[in-house]
Amino acid sequence: xxxxxxxxxREEARRERQRQFLYSLMGTLVLGAILVLLxxxxxxxxxxxxEARNQEIQVEINRLNQRITRIAELERTRTRLLSRKQIxxxxxxxxxxxVELLDKLAKTIPVGITLTNVRQQGNNLTLLGxxxxxxxxxxxxxxxxxxxxxxxxxxRFVRASQRVRNRTEPYEFSISVRLDNTRKRDQEDxxxxxxxx
Numbered sequence: 182x183x184x185x186x187x188x189x190x191r192e193e194a195r196r197e198r199q200r201q202f203l204y205s206l207m208g209t210l211v212l213g214a215i216l217v218l219l220x221x222x223x224x225x226x227x228x229x230x231x232e233a234r235n236q237e238i239q240v241e242i243n244r245l246n247q248r249i250t251r252i253a254e255l256e257r258t259r260t261r262l263l264s265r266k267q268i269x270x271x272x273x274x275x276x277x278x279x280v281e282l283l284d285k286l287a288k289t290i291p292v293g294i295t296l297t298n299v300r301q302q303g304n305n306l307t308l309l310g311x312x313x314x315x316x317x318x319x320x321x322x323x324x325x326x327x328x329x330x331x332x333x334x335x336x337r338f339v340r341a342s343q344r345v346r347n348r349t350e351p352y353e354f355s356i357s358v359r360l361d362n363t364r365k366r367d368q369e370d371x372x373x374x375x376x377x378x
Contacts, residue, residue, distance in 0.1 A: 281330060282306075282360070289324040293317040295350060304360045306331075311350035315339055318354045325358055334358040 282301075286308075290296060293313035300307040312318050318339050325334040337355040 285328050285330050289328055291317055291320045294321050306358045308356040312352045312354055313350050330361055332359045332361045
């Protein structure tokens with residue numbers, strides 16, 4: 182006898198395929214979710230590692246900035262100390278120059294001239310005084326020229342004194358003269374070479 186299958190086998194097969202499709206879809210979704218979760222965790226770990234590196238770099242940058250600030254302070258201190266040293270050295274070298282200047286001024290003043298004021302600004306010297314005659318002022322200029330400490334003495338003026346204090350010296354004068362810097366440098370170089378030898 183022939184067997185006839187009256188059950189709707191096509192619907193049964195369709196349902197079976199739909200069930201398998203749903204299982205594979207759910208499996209794919211679960212695998213996708215796990216994959217997304219793993220990738221997210223990986224990227225989170227990379228980001229946190231990079232943030233830790235950035236923090237270390239920032240700490241090092243702050244430390245270097247502090248060092249740079251300290252170095253700048255040391256440079257300013259060094260500059261101030263060097264300028265003080267130069268001032269002290271110039272004062273030290275000009276200490277003997279003042280004594281020599283006063284000594285040479287005293288030796289150059291001829292009879293009949295009185296210095297009333299001596300002003301020094303750097304290497305410039307201004308001499309004010311009174312004299313018995315113009316010839317005495319001229320002699321004083323010549324004696325200044327003969328001294329090796331003074332360079333280019335110039336007469337600014339000679340005139341009859343406006344103040345009638347001293348009738349023996351009726352003229353007043355002003356002379357400007359420069360101090361010889363090269364001579365001082367030569368002396369310093371000689372002292373250094375003596376110290377080296």
